[in-house]
Amino acid sequence: MNQSIEFHYTTTQRGSPAIQIGTDLYRVQKKNINGSIRYTCTNERCNASLTIFENKIQIMRGTHKHGQRLLPFHIGEIVNEFRQAIVSDIRTPLPQIYDKFAKKFLREYGSAAEMLMFRQVRATGYRVRTKALPPCPKKQDIATFHIPDVFRLNLSHEPFLIHDSANPYRIIVFASKSSLNHLASCSAIHSDRTFFMAPRYFKQAYIIHGWRANTDLASEVREKNVEKMIADLIALPMVPKHVVRQRFDLISQQLRSINPLFNSFLMYFRRTHFTTKPNIWLWIMLIKDFDETTTIAIEQEEHQQRQTRLRHRKNIQRDQDLFELKQKLEKQHIDIEGYCILLRHFSYTYMKQLDA
Numbered sequence: 019m020n021q022s023i024e025f026h027y028t029t030t031q032r033g034s035p036a037i038q039i040g041t042d043l044y045r046v047q048k049k050n051i052n053g054s055i056r057y058t059c060t061n062e063r064c065n066a067s068l069t070i071f072e073n074k075i076q077i078m079r080g081t082h083k084h085g086q087r088l089l090p091f092h093i094g095e096i097v098n099e100f101r102q103a104i105v106s107d108i109r110t111p112l113p114q115i116y117d118k119f120a121k122k123f124l125r126e127y128g129s130a131a132e133m134l135m136f137r138q139v140r141a142t143g144y145r146v147r148t149k150a151l152p153p154c155p156k157k158q159d160i161a162t163f164h165i166p167d168v169f170r171l172n173l174s175h176e177p178f179l180i181h182d183s184a185n186p187y188r189i190i191v192f193a194s195k196s197s198l199n200h201l202a203s204c205s206a207i208h209s210d211r212t213f214f215m216a217p218r219y220f221k222q223a224y225i226i227h228g229w230r231a232n233t234d235l236a237s238e239v240r241e242k243n244v245e246k247m248i249a250d251l252i253a254l255p256m257v258p259k260h261v262v263r264q265r266f267d268l269i270s271q272q273l274r275s276i277n278p279l280f281n282s283f284l285m286y287f288r289r290t291h292f293t294t295k296p297n298i299w300l301w302i303m304l305i306k307d308f309d310e311t312t313t314i315a316i317e318q319e320e321h322q323q324r325q326t327r328l329r330h331r332k333n334i335q336r337d338q339d340l341f342e343l344k345q346k347l348e349k350q351h352i353d354i355e356g357y358c359i360l361l362r363h364f365s366y367t368y369m370k371q372l373d374a
């Protein structure tokens with residue numbers, strides 16, 4: 019009887035043996051002399067129970083008087099793996115870990131409804147990770163607390179903590195060498211002094227930004243409609259509190275639809291203006307994230323510009339060669355046959371470029 023019902027051996031939160039069927043969890047109620055085991059639903063007010071004998075469900079009794087208790091087994095499994103990864107690898111930013119698991123999940127299951135369930139666990143990741151962090155310094159320890167090595171290096175394992183003093187106040191400065199180099203090449207430098215975003219028991223977080231002219235975004239920002247949205251963002255603190263988030267989401271959507279590159283700016287804005295007095299360890303991890311994404315973005319951009327310059331130089335050279343070839347024909351150094359053959363080589367290179 020009921021042999022076709024699929025169940026999985028697992029444990030309760032406290033680690034005692036249990037089985038899962040669908041989204042319900044059963045704990046052991048009684049072991050019978052004949053070797054069969056009676057399980058009962060872990061919901062206290064529920065009387066659903068079943069008996070398993072030789073790894074097969076023999077009897078099922080009662081009906082569940084509650085909603086879904088657990089994630090379906092296969093989702094729960096991958097969620098556990100995700101949580102394991104979060105705490106065993108605290109150097110990797112959460113979104114990166116999440117994306118890896120989301121991709122895996124999508125490959126293996128991936129119905130929209132299941133994906134939605136998996137997406138819901140994303141938010142719990144931050145809580146899981148907080149538990150794996152060093153204890154948050156207390157107010158009286160602010161001048162003396164130690165910063166572990168993990169938090170002194172950036173994600174590329176380069177020195178990131180560049181200053182730490184406590185006389186008369188604790189001042190901690192983070193920057194990677196590559197980001198300082200990029201900053202030095204910027205045409206303008208801005209600073210953002212925030213009080214709310216400063217880690218708990220710190221007065222202020224002082225963030226230095228570099229302005230890179232001649233980028234796609236820099237020219238985009240001068241467009242009238244983008245200018246208007248940026249102005250709306252700046253005005254957010256004056257908007258009634260209960261609509262701030264809603265307005266921010268709306269503006270974000272519009273900016274992203276104009277240029278997806280606005281995404282990292284919006285992420286910065288959201289993570290620095292909507293969190294108050296964060297845990298210092300999470301805060302350091304956040305700025306490590308920024309350090310990494312900024313460096314990657316700048317390197318990509320510079321790579322692109324190099325490519326453009328390279329193409330540009332090649333084009334000038336080709337124009338020059340074509341011009342000289344035509345002169346050879348005009349001065350009758352070559353005949354029309356020879357001219358056409360040489361001309362064909364140019365056509366080939368153009369065709370190759372079109373293919374690419």
Ligand SMILES: [Zn+2]
Nearest residue numbers: 059064066082
């Ligand atoms: Zn039940």
